[in-house]
Amino acid sequence: MAERSIKPWLKSVLELGPPLLFFIAYMRFQDTTLTVAGRDYDGFIIVTAAFVPLLLASIAALWVLTRKISRIQVFTAVLVVVFGALTVWFNDERFFKMKTTLVYGFFAVLLGIGLLRGQSWLQFVMGDLLPMREEGWMVLTKRLAGAFALMAVANELVWRTQSTEFWVTFETFGLPIFLFAVFMSQARLIERFSLSEEEADEKDAR
Structure with missing residues (x-):
């Protein structure tokens, strides 16, 4: 469809x-x-x-x-x-708070498994939107896997030590803003490893 x-x-x-x-x-x-x-x-x-x-x-x-x-x-x-x-x-509100840890932890583990296999599974998901060379995808995947792991740990620390009101604010704004900042900070990496139009056309033709 x-x-x-x-x-x-x-x-x-x-x-x-x-x-x-x-x-x-x-x-x-x-x-x-x-x-x-x-x-x-x-x-x-x-x-x-x-x-x-x-x-x-x-x-x-x-x-x-x-x-x-x-x-x-x-x-x-x-x-x-x-x-x-x-x-x-x-x-029991603890179940819903744990959900965020599992989501980001799952992403970190999934990307990590791909890296251990010498693959960027992030490229599989985003390759069409962001044409880059293979080495660029590996670096970006490592950084995002680390960011997701950090977010999972941060969520655990926040919901276990802070008030529910603080956690709701952190969940709604803190984590998304951090992830957005991580993506934005990769601009130089993306520019460095981005494919030229000729390289992108050659890759699509394979």
Whole structure:
């Protein structure tokens, strides 16, 4: 099925909207308690229960509009559903906080396995968007694997030692900003190893 293009702002809204709404909703309802069947649920649990279907709806909308969903989005959605359900079922916010560690830890391990095999699995995912020589991809993959590992460790330290409000802010803004900064800091590497038009055409012709 052919992929469809949509306006960049709409794609950004569908991808970034759910996390931002989670942050806004938590700040609004963090001191709220809801009693269901004699059981009390605090604001974090309530917002988590609402976030899961919202995320699934946004991914479904992306599929309908573009006819394409990345493997990363599918993997993240599965973890959100599983750990969101565990959070609500056991009325324990720790499950949802662990989800972030698992996501970034999985990315770090996956890229690391590729590196041990002498391959850049990041190139397999992003090669069409960023034409670079093989050695450039290996360096970029090493750096991103390290960044993902650092993010996983940072998330563990933050959720175990800081308040839930601090973690929600860190999760929504701190980690994405750090990852964006990591990508932006690779501009010189990308420029150094980028393929010329002739090299890119030759590679595509193979």
